[in-house]
Amino acid sequence: MAVFLGLAALWQVASIAIPWESVPGEPMFPGWQVLFTQTLMSLSDYWQGGLGVTGIAQGGSRTYAGALLAILSSSWDTSLRLYSGLVLGALVGTSAGLGVSWSRWTRRLVALPGQVLRTFPLLALVPLFQLWFGLTFQGMMLFVAYGVGVIFFTGTVNAVRNIPPIYIDNARTLGAGRLEIYRSVILPAMFPELRSSILLGLGVAWTAVVGAEFLGAQTGLGQIIVYSKYFGYVDRMFLVGLILLVYAAITYSIFERASRRLTEWMPREYADQPALLATAESR
Amino acid sequence: MTATTDRSGYRTAQLELQHVARSFRRSGGQVVEAVADVSMVLQPHEFVCLIGPSGCGKTTLLQLIAGLLPTSHGQILVDGEPVDGPSPERGLVFQRDSVFPWMRVIDNAAYGLKCRGMPPAERVEIARAFLGQVGLGHVERAWPRELSGGMLKRVAVATVFANSPKVLLLDEPFASLDYVTKLQLHQVLLNLWKASRPTVFFITHDVDEALLLADRILVMKAGHLVDDRTIGLPRPRTVEILALVEGVAHKEALLRHLGLEQLVQEGVARP
Numbered sequence: 001m002a003v004f005l006g007l008a009a010l011w012q013v014a015s016i017a018i019p020w021e022s023v024p025g026e027p028m029f030p031g032w033q034v035l036f037t038q039t040l041m042s043l044s045d046y047w048q049g050g051l052g053v054t055g056i057a058q059g060g061s062r063t064y065a066g067a068l069l070a071i072l073s074s075s076w077d078t079s080l081r082l083y084s085g086l087v088l089g090a091l092v093g094t095s096a097g098l099g100v101s102w103s104r105w106t107r108r109l110v111a112l113p114g115q116v117l118r119t120f121p122l123l124a125l126v127p128l129f130q131l132w133f134g135l136t137f138q139g140m141m142l143f144v145a146y147g148v149g150v151i152f153f154t155g156t157v158n159a160v161r162n163i164p165p166i167y168i169d170n171a172r173t174l175g176a177g178r179l180e181i182y183r184s185v186i187l188p189a190m191f192p193e194l195r196s197s198i199l200l201g202l203g204v205a206w207t208a209v210v211g212a213e214f215l216g217a218q219t220g221l222g223q224i225i226v227y228s229k230y231f232g233y234v235d236r237m238f239l240v241g242l243i244l245l246v247y248a249a250i251t252y253s254i255f256e257r258a259s260r261r262l263t264e265w266m267p268r269e270y271a272d273q274p275a276l277l278a279t280a281e282s283r
Numbered sequence: 284m285t286a287t288t289d290r291s292g293y294r295t296a297q298l299e300l301q302h303v304a305r306s307f308r309r310s311g312g313q314v315v316e317a318v319a320d321v322s323m324v325l326q327p328h329e330f331v332c333l334i335g336p337s338g339c340g341k342t343t344l345l346q347l348i349a350g351l352l353p354t355s356h357g358q359i360l361v362d363g364e365p366v367d368g369p370s371p372e373r374g375l376v377f378q379r380d381s382v383f384p385w386m387r388v389i390d391n392a393a394y395g396l397k398c399r400g401m402p403p404a405e406r407v408e409i410a411r412a413f414l415g416q417v418g419l420g421h422v423e424r425a426w427p428r429e430l431s432g433g434m435l436k437r438v439a440v441a442t443v444f445a446n447s448p449k450v451l452l453l454d455e456p457f458a459s460l461d462y463v464t465k466l467q468l469h470q471v472l473l474n475l476w477k478a479s480r481p482t483v484f485f486i487t488h489d490v491d492e493a494l495l496l497a498d499r500i501l502v503m504k505a506g507h508l509v510d511d512r513t514i515g516l517p518r519p520r521t522v523e524i525l526a527l528v529e530g531v532a533h534k535e536a537l538l539r540h541l542g543l544e545q546l547v548q549e550g551v552a553r554p
Contacts, residue, residue, distance in 0.1 A: 169351050170381035174395035174446055175371030184394070188385040265385045267428045 008032070030235035035242075039235040046070040046224055071243065078220040079247070081137065082209040085144025090201065093149035094194075097156025098182065114157070118150040122204070123211055130215055140212040147208035148201045155197025159190035192263055202255065206248055293480040295327040296372070296449035298348070302357035304506075305343055317343040319506030320357075325450075330476065330483040332493035335503035336541055341486045342378070344503070345454050348484065349375045361450060371395055374448030374481075376456040382427045382438045389414065389423040391438055395446030413441040416478075417471050433464040437471060444475050451476075453485045457492070466522070469495055473519070490537045494530055495520050502540045510540055 015031035030039065044066025051069060096114055099106035126143065133139025163186060171185045213222025221240050228236040305318040317340040325331050335341050346352040348359055350369040359366040361373065374395075382391050390397075392410035401409075414423050417437040427435060436456060443451065453472075457465045473496065476483060487493055493500050494514065502510035514533060516524050524530050 166377055166379055166381050167383060169349075169369075170375075170377065170383070171394070171398075172351065172369040173349055173371070173373065173375040174442065175369075175398040176394075177398070180398055184386075184397075185383065188383075265387075265426045265428065267384075 026232045026234055028234055030238060035235055035239055039239050040067050042236060043067040043070045046074060074219060074221050074224060078209055078222065081140045082144060082205055085141040086148050086205045088141065089145035089148030090152050093152025094156050097153045100157050101160050114153045118154055122147045122208060126211055126215055135217060143212045144205050144208045147204045151197055151201045151204055155194050159193035160186060162193055163189045192266060195259055202251055206244065294447050294449050295481050296362045297327050298325040298450050298482055299360040303347060303354050303359060304356040305347055305352060306355050316506050318347065321508055323501065323508060325482050325484060327482055328480045329498050330496060331499045331501060332485045332487055332497035333501045333503055334487055334490060334493050334537060337488060339503045340506045341503055342454055345452050345486055349373055349452055371399065371446050372448055373450045373452060374443035374446055376439050376443055376453040378455045378458060380435050382435050384427045388419065388425050388438055392441045392445050394442060410445050413445040416475060417441045433460050433468065436468055440472060447479065448481055451481045451483045455486055455488065490534055491525055494525055494533060502537065
């Protein structure tokens with residue numbers, strides 16, 4: 001917490017000490033007093049009107065209500081693209097990853113294409129997706145799904161490979177069939193190892209969705225950033241960045257909570273208890 | 284399956300190996316015969332121990348019987364039916380910890396029954412009964428990480444017995460335990476065996492353990508069986524029987540097989 005306050009203070013000092021402007025009248029380092037008044041208010045430009053608040057395009061004036069609605073509706077659009085892509089990518093990526101170990105045929109089917117797809121640089125594919133799908137919801141969702149999917153694929157293949165074979169042998173001698181082994185042994189045993197891939201996937205999902213919106217979405221948080229760039233509105237870009245930060249933090253904390261519950265069975269790790277590590281070092 | 288249950292209602296089976304062999308190709312390219320040519324018959328209810336020095340092919344032989352490895356030659360018959368892959372009829376207790384850490388103790392014990400499609404209430408009841416018999420009734424809701432090594436072995440034993448196998452295979456199950464815990468687990472194992480009488484094939488490198496448990500002791504060396512002796516010592520056996528004349532004679536012969544000739548002659552290894 002103290003760290004955050006320190007960073008915020010540092011930003012404020014920069015806003016006072018550094019007088020650069022991106023375009024005349026738009027400071028490179030807008031202070032908090034600007035961000036939470038003028039900047040916040042200006043986001044109501046992105047409200048199309050409705051719900052009793054007139055949009056700027058219809059001749060309304062800037063209001064906090066309009067700004068709030070603009071943030072909410074943009075966030076909604078972005079989140080929808082993000083989470084639908086995330087879920088789709090996680091499901092397809094994990095299934096394909098499991099397919100590598102399922103049988104010789106599924107391995108032939110998915111292993112090589114998976115490895116090849118994995119190596120394409122994600123952002124270089126943005127124009128391709130744009131040409132294929134235009135500026136549609138499906139296009140952006142699939143782009144996110146692709147970015148997330150390859151990470152889940154790699155993570156799953158690796159996690160399955162690291163499961164001690166004794167658990168699978170044990171399940172087999174107790175009478176478990178292949179489906180039962182995947183359900184009750186492989187899925188729970190690979191989860192701890194998959195955790196880092198999931199975190200990585202969450203990060204990529206945010207990058208991918210904003211990246212997809214850069215290229216001409218009509219709504220969404222990424223679109224606000226692009227629009228702001230044209231006019232040198234550093235303050236708006238920064239504010240949207242902060243909003244994204246808050247969302248990412250919320251997503252991570254929900255995931256952390258869920259994952260702690262799913263790994264309740266695991267031995268307590270040193271990493272969870274810095275005090276233990278400290279004594280180990282001092283010894 | 285002719286002898287699924289014998290007249291007394293026990294689930295047991297005859298286990299027969301006919302010229303069983305298994306070889307591996309090493310990474311260098313040369314072929315290693317882990318099991319060269321093993322033939323044997325274990326009668327229903329029999330408790331047989333196999334001893335041998337490490338690297339003699341004991342574990343490979345057990346994996347072949349369990350169906351986890353295919354044979355290179357020969358066949359394995361359970362009541363005359365050839366073995367083809369693992370089956371819950373041949374339960375296996377592993378040397379290393381095999382208890383699933385992501386399932387609570389009771390769910391571990393009930394796992395085999397769940398795989399066979401038994402409804403939850405029924406399988407939990409059976410699993411609970413076996414956990415009680417191995418002395419773990421009080422920790423059925425615990426996670427495996429909260430248990431000691433000896434307790435984990437008890438869970439593994441209860442899990443296998445809950446599945447009521449006809450043949451029970453054990454791969455040096457108690458090798459990692461301290462002496463007292465090991466003796467306690469012998470009692471647990473023998474009590475469960477007396478109650479359900481499956482055919483037992485128990486691998487160990489510990490001569491005393493074999494003498495305390497077995498009806499018959501086989502000795503394996505370099506992929507072959509080199510000795511087969513019936514142990515007539517009365518049951519229940521205590522550590523003292525190792526000092527009886529018959530016990531000493533067996534022990535001397537077995538140690539000689541394991542390569543301790545010199546020490547036996549010099550009297551060092553005498554009990």
